[in-house]
Amino acid sequence: MTSDYDLIVVGGGPAGSTAATAVALRGHRVLLLERETFPRYQIGESLLPATVHGLCRILGVADEVAEAGFTLKRGGTLRWGRAPEPWQFSFAMTPRLPEPTATAFQVERSRFDEILLRNAERVGVEVREGSPVRRVLTEGERVHGVEYTDPDGTPRTAHARYVIDASGNTSRLHGKVGGSRVYSDFFRNLAVFGYYAGGQRLPEPNSGNIFCAAFDAGWLWYIPLRDDLTSVGAVISPEHYAAVQHDPRAAWQDMIKACPEVARLLTEVPVATEQPYDQVRVRKDYSYWKTSL
Numbered sequence: 001m002t003s004d005y006d007l008i009v010v011g012g013g014p015a016g017s018t019a020a021t022a023v024a025l026r027g028h029r030v031l032l033l034e035r036e037t038f039p040r041y042q043i044g045e046s047l048l049p050a051t052v053h054g055l056c057r058i059l060g061v062a063d064e065v066a067e068a069g070f071t072l073k074r075g076g077t078l079r080w081g082r083a084p085e086p087w088q089f090s091f092a093m094t095p096r097l098p099e100p101t102a103t104a105f106q107v108e109r110s111r112f113d114e115i116l117l118r119n120a121e122r123v124g125v126e127v128r129e130g131s132p133v134r135r136v137l138t139e140g141e142r143v144h145g146v147e148y149t150d151p152d153g154t155p156r157t158a159h160a161r162y163v164i165d166a167s168g169n170t171s172r173l174h175g176k177v178g179g180s181r182v183y184s185d186f187f188r189n190l191a192v193f194g195y196y197a198g199g200q201r202l203p204e205p206n207s208g209n210i211f212c213a214a215f216d217a218g219w220l221w222y223i224p225l226r227d228d229l230t231s232v233g234a235v236i237s238p239e240h241y242a243a244v245q246h247d248p249r250a251a252w253q254d255m256i257k258a259c260p261e262v263a264r265l266l267t268e269v270p271v272a273t274e275q276p277y278d279q280v281r282v283r284k285d286y287s288y289w290k291t292s293l
Contacts, residue, residue: 005031005126005160008146010133010173013042014051016166017116020125021059030125031158033148035132035167038117039110041276043193043283045223045231046073046106046210049091053101061119068115070105071208071224079213079261086213086261088206106208106223106231110276131156136163136176143177169286179292187287189218192244192252193233195277199224200265215259222262229272232256238284249280 009020012034020032056062075090092102105112121127130151137145137159145159165173174181201207201224211222218236225231234255236244244251256263272278 003031003156003158005029005158007031007162007164008033008158008160009125009164009166010146011166011168011171012036012038012117012120012127012129013113013166013168014116015168016164017113017120017125018055018059019164019166020127021116021120021123024120024124031160032117032120032125032127033131033133033146033158034117034127034129037129038114040113042109042113043191043231043233043281045109045225046221047104047112049097049101049104052104059116059119060123061115064115064119065105065107065112068107068111070107070112071226073104073106073208073210074102074205075209077202077206077209077211079211080219081214086211088209106210106225108225108229133167133173136173138176141178169283169288174290179290181288181290183285184287184289188238188285189235189287190238190241190244190282190284191233191235191286192248192255192280192282193221193231194249194252194280195225195272196230196232196266196269197272197274198228198269199230199232200267200269211262211265213259213261215255217255217258220256220259220262222265229274229277230266230269232262232266241284244282248282252280 006028007023007030009016009032012032020030024030056065075088077086077088079086091097131148133146133148135147136143143163147157150156165171202209208224213220217240221233223231
């Protein structure tokens with residue numbers, strides 16, 4: 001079965017839903033294909049003001065995001081470099097971000113991404129979840145469609161004037177559409193991360209800040225998502241991969257212990273047991289660029 005569109009977007013995360021919504025708002029016919037069914041877990045929880053007050057306003061979801069109850073974020077706090085004491089920045093420090101736009105949110109991505117995806121549906125995007133794309137269709141040097149499988153396993157074909165691959169670093173398509181990925185040697189790091197059921201917060205008015213602290217093997221993030229949920233991750237060089245591969249949870253907790261500034265915020269705080277936050281996860285090779293669009 002075939003269908004024709006102006007644009008096909010592969011991937012329903014923030015990039016895919018943003019692209020699909022922006023094009024649909026111009027009156028074009030858009031198909032968005034997502035392999036999972038929302039809500040689904042994803043990392044990347046600390047937003048910036050341009051997303052909250054810029055893109056979300058353009059997409060028409062700023063009020064919905066503001067009313068979702070996400071943790072308010074005024075800037076960042078860092079224990080970095082040679083200084084023993086943490087220092088911080090505020091988004092309000094620049095005149096380019098006047099109040100009330102000098103804030104952002106720490107978000108649970110399962111909820112935030114679903115807000116964006118459902119909004120895409122509301123503005124006319126044809127969203128199909130549980131529909132993994134198997135390959136792109138080409139004619140000469142141009143991609144003109146995709147083959148995908150719908151939720152009941154039926155193979156389908158869709159054609160479009162343009163195709164966007166927004167399926168992220170696990171994309172199966174990026175090698176088939178021209179150009180190549182170039183991975184950053186400097187940023188070719190490894191992240192191991194999980195969640196705690198609470199944790200201390202920084203003093204007001206910075207209680208919602210992301211806290212980043214350097215330690216010998218790399219640096220840790222500490223993101224207050226809710227009063228009873230904190231995202232904690234270690235970003236380390238690939239030389240530590242063997243320890244992480246052997247026992248990710250033990251390696252993660254050892255790295256937290258190696259950073260006193262973060263460890264003291266988690267004294268007597270249990271790890272999260274609530275799904276999907278009960279797992280310790282690992283990501284690597286997520287910093288790259290593409291040699292051609």
